Every structure is written in structure tokens, then in C-alpha cells.
Amino acid sequence: MAPGTTVTVSRQSLQSDLDPTPAITEVKNLASYSWIEARTPTIAVPGIPPQWVPSKIPRQLPKDSGYVYVAQNAARHPESPLEPLFRALYKTNPEFSISSIDVVSDRNNIRKLFSFVDPSSCTYGLESFTIEVEATKNTVILSRAEVVTREFIGPNDFRGYGHEFEKSHTTCKIKDSTGHHRISSYRFSNLNFIIRYEVDAYVEGSSGKASGSRELDPDVLSSALDSLSVSSSSNVGKATRIPGSRMAIRSEGQVVPPDSILEIKTRAARKPLFLNDVAVQLWVSQTPKLVRAHHRAGRFEEPEVEDVRSRIRSWECENQRALGKLAALIRKIISTVKGFDSRKGVIKYDSIRDTLKITEVNRAPFLPMDLYSKWNDQK
Known part of the structure; x- marks a missing residue:
């Protein structure tokens, strides 16, 4: 194609009949990492999410304030927001075959593309967005493009209570950890995906083999547990700089089972959160657990952890037409960028x-x- 070529895509042009039953299958946990507060961009691999520590009594919380991340990977490592994904992946599994992957993306990008094919999925309306894309061999990489990667909530601003709720109902297991990301692979509509997504917390005591759960890849899990278990105190904080990169990595944390992963949402009681409001997000990352914490002027009752796997599978079955169009849009992006x-x-x-x-x-x-x-x- 000629330099600067632009291809316009309409919803009407997206045909969903290439795959009559689009669904996510063959889910595997590949790697994970936690960002560490440091002068040099530093991640702990495998890291560990904050642990869920629910309150048994009502709590009055202050509103969110101070600096919060919009896109932590880009804020901490603007030169290459996707680099931590690959560093964690190859530290966990050095022999991973990236050439077998069709799409690498953050969850956020797939949510935005789904919002285009199905605007009714947007609680507050479909907003403008930008996604950067690059093709390497047979793999297409999607990168978040955010104007603001972190923001400051001033004393006169109101952004809800979500961050304060997470701080009061979770506890960090790694010193100076500022956010945990998980990297999973799966098949969707005959395409192989790697998806990175942020994890709010994990629930202690989950087995990883709950009824109806999709299993971790045993080889990947065994390798991760053998080489990346909780670090001894003598090793904590010893980060290794990566040659040719500004990043550093340290071995610290613990792999947690997939059925322990938790998404936390807060909402005013007068505007309750419905599952459909977050179904796309949970579906893209195959997150099995959800807390819907409702409040009255910042006063939260005891929150409940819900297992939403069966309802997300039902949502997937009920949204086959939109998911087929999502698959068609992703294929259009792949073919277009490979043609540039x-x-x-x-x-x-x-x-x-x-x-x-x-x-x-x-x-x-x-x-x-x-x-x-x-x-x-790789061949």
C-alpha cells in the first residue's frame, strides 16, 4: 500500500459468519509481574496481586485523592510500554514460541474494539479512542495509546472511592509494589492471543481447580512454581538490569491460581452495577471473580465475592453476533497492517x-x- 494509506472500517462491513460460534478456549496462564516503585523501571516476576482482606463491618472511606494511574505500563516505561510483558514472559518461559501467536494486546484494546462493534455495551456511551499497531512476522501487536497515563485527583475533585476501597480491602504482599499484571494466552475465533491485564486482587484459599474452571497449562505452572516462587529475604530487592534496556527485573512473588483472580468495582448504591456493565472486561481476561462494592456517600457494607464464570459463559453465548463482528474486525486489522x-x-x-x-x-x-x-x- 502507498505510504499514509488509510482504510475505513464500518460496522456494516464486518461479517460475523466466518466463525459461527466465536468463543474463548484453551486458556493458559503464561506469566505475571508486579511493578515496583524505583528510579529505574523495575518489575518483580512473577510478582503477586494484593491479597483480598474483606471487612466484616461497614467502613466509611475518604474519596480518592492524589496520583492514580490510567495506564501504569506507559507511565512507568513510556519508551516501550509492552516491554514488561515480553520480559516477564521470557523470564518465566525462555523457550516460548511467539511465532505461533496471532495477536498480542492489552485487555483495554480489545474492550475498545468491542465497544465499536457493539456501542450498546458502553454504559456511558462510545468514546473516541486510539490504538497503535505493529506487525512482526505473523504476529500483530496492539499497544494502548493514552493521552494521559496518570492523573492527579485534587482536594476539590471527585473520582469516586475505588482506589481507597482497594487500599482498605487488600494488602500488598511485595514491598513497594504498585500494580500487578497477568499475561494469558487463549484461542478466539481460530486466532491465538496473548492478553495482558491488570489484576486488582486475589482470594486466598482458591484451589485453581474449582468446578468449571479452565486449567492452567501444567508445564507452564510447574516451571513457574519451581523457578519463581516467593523469594527469600536475602534475594529481595536485588534487581538485574537488562542489557540494552532501561528496565530491571527481580525474582520475587508467587504464582496464584487462575480461579483466585478478583476484579473489584465500586459504585454508588443508587446506581447499582450490573454484570453486563463489566462483562466485556471480565470476558477478555477470563477473570473468574468479582466484587461489586456499593456505597452510600463512601460508607461501604460488607462486600461479597462472586464467582461469575458461569454468567460470563452465558454472556458469551448470548453475544455471538457481536463477538463474531469483533473477530472480523481483528482479522481486518491484521490483514490491513500486514499490507502496509x-x-x-x-x-x-x-x-x-x-x-x-x-x-x-x-x-x-x-x-x-x-x-x-x-x-x-523460531521456525
Whole structure:
């Protein structure tokens, strides 16, 4: 295609009949990491999410204030927000075959693409968004593009109580941890995905083999547990700089089972949160547990942990047409970007004109050069 080529995609052009029953299957946990507060961008692998410590009595909480992250990976490592994903992946499984993957993305990007194909899924209306994209060999990588990666909530601002609720109902297991991310793979509509997503907390005591749960890959889990279990106190804090990168990694944390992962949502009691409000987010990451914490002017009653796996599977069955269109849109993005001479593009949705465009760009690579060699090393 000619430089600067733009391809416009309409909802009407997306045909969902290529896969009559689009569904997520073959879910595997690949890796995880926690961001560490440090001068150098530092992650702990495998890290560990904060532990859920529910309150048995009502609590009055202050409103959120101070700095909060919108996109922590980009805020902490703006040169390459996707680099931590690959560093954690290859530290956990050095022989991982990246050439078998069709799409690598943050959960947030897939949610945005789904919002385009099904605007009714947006509680507060479909908003404009931008996603950067790059093709490497047969893999297409989607990168979040946020104007603001963290924001300051001033004393006169109101953004709810979500961050204060999480701080009061969870406890960090790693000193100076500021956020935990999990990396999973699965098949969707005959495409192989790697998805990165932030985890709010985990529930202690989950077995990882609950009824109806999708199992971790035993080889990956065994390797992770053998080499990346909780670090001894003598090793904690010893981070290793990565040659050719600004990042550093330290071995610390513990792999937690997939059925222990928890998403936390807060909402005013007068505007209760319905499962459909968060179904897309939970579906993309296959998150099994949800807390819907309702409050009255910041006063929270005892929260309940819900197992939502069966309801998310029901949602998947009820939304086959929209999911088919999502798959068609992703295939369109893949074919379009692979056709660009630069193999780099930007996806922009304009909410005013209700148009989605994929435009070729010339841009610096997403990743450090040593990570691209992982595609070259594999047949």
C-alpha cells in the first residue's frame, strides 16, 4: 500500500459468519509481574496481586485523592510500554514460541474494539479512542495509546472511592509494589492471543481447580512454581538490569491460581452495577471473580465475592453476533497492517463522525531489538 494509506472500517462491513460460534478456549496462564516503585523501571516476576482482606463491618472511606494511574505500563516505561510483558514472559518461559501467536494486546484494546462493534455495551456511551499497531512476522501487536497515563485527583475533585476501597480491602504482599499484571494466552475465533491485564486482587484459599474452571497449562505452572516462587529475604530487592534496556527485573512473588483472580468495582448504591456493565472486561481476561462494592456517600457494607464464570459463559453465548463482528474486525486489522509497507499503523475511532480508520505510519519499533530476535529464532 502507498505510504499514509488509510482504510475505513464500518460496522456494516464486518461479517460475523466466518466463525459461527466465536468463543474463548484453551486458556493458559503464561506469566505475571508486579511493578515496583524505583528510579529505574523495575518489575518483580512473577510478582503477586494484593491479597483480598474483606471487612466484616461497614467502613466509611475518604474519596480518592492524589496520583492514580490510567495506564501504569506507559507511565512507568513510556519508551516501550509492552516491554514488561515480553520480559516477564521470557523470564518465566525462555523457550516460548511467539511465532505461533496471532495477536498480542492489552485487555483495554480489545474492550475498545468491542465497544465499536457493539456501542450498546458502553454504559456511558462510545468514546473516541486510539490504538497503535505493529506487525512482526505473523504476529500483530496492539499497544494502548493514552493521552494521559496518570492523573492527579485534587482536594476539590471527585473520582469516586475505588482506589481507597482497594487500599482498605487488600494488602500488598511485595514491598513497594504498585500494580500487578497477568499475561494469558487463549484461542478466539481460530486466532491465538496473548492478553495482558491488570489484576486488582486475589482470594486466598482458591484451589485453581474449582468446578468449571479452565486449567492452567501444567508445564507452564510447574516451571513457574519451581523457578519463581516467593523469594527469600536475602534475594529481595536485588534487581538485574537488562542489557540494552532501561528496565530491571527481580525474582520475587508467587504464582496464584487462575480461579483466585478478583476484579473489584465500586459504585454508588443508587446506581447499582450490573454484570453486563463489566462483562466485556471480565470476558477478555477470563477473570473468574468479582466484587461489586456499593456505597452510600463512601460508607461501604460488607462486600461479597462472586464467582461469575458461569454468567460470563452465558454472556458469551448470548453475544455471538457481536463477538463474531469483533473477530472480523481483528482479522481486518491484521490483514490491513500486514499490507502496509511499514507494517505499522494507528487505529482511530472518531465518536463524532462514528468512523474507525486504520492508517499507515512510520514510527519507532514497539520493542527493543533483542526481543524481535525471538521471532527470528523460531521456525
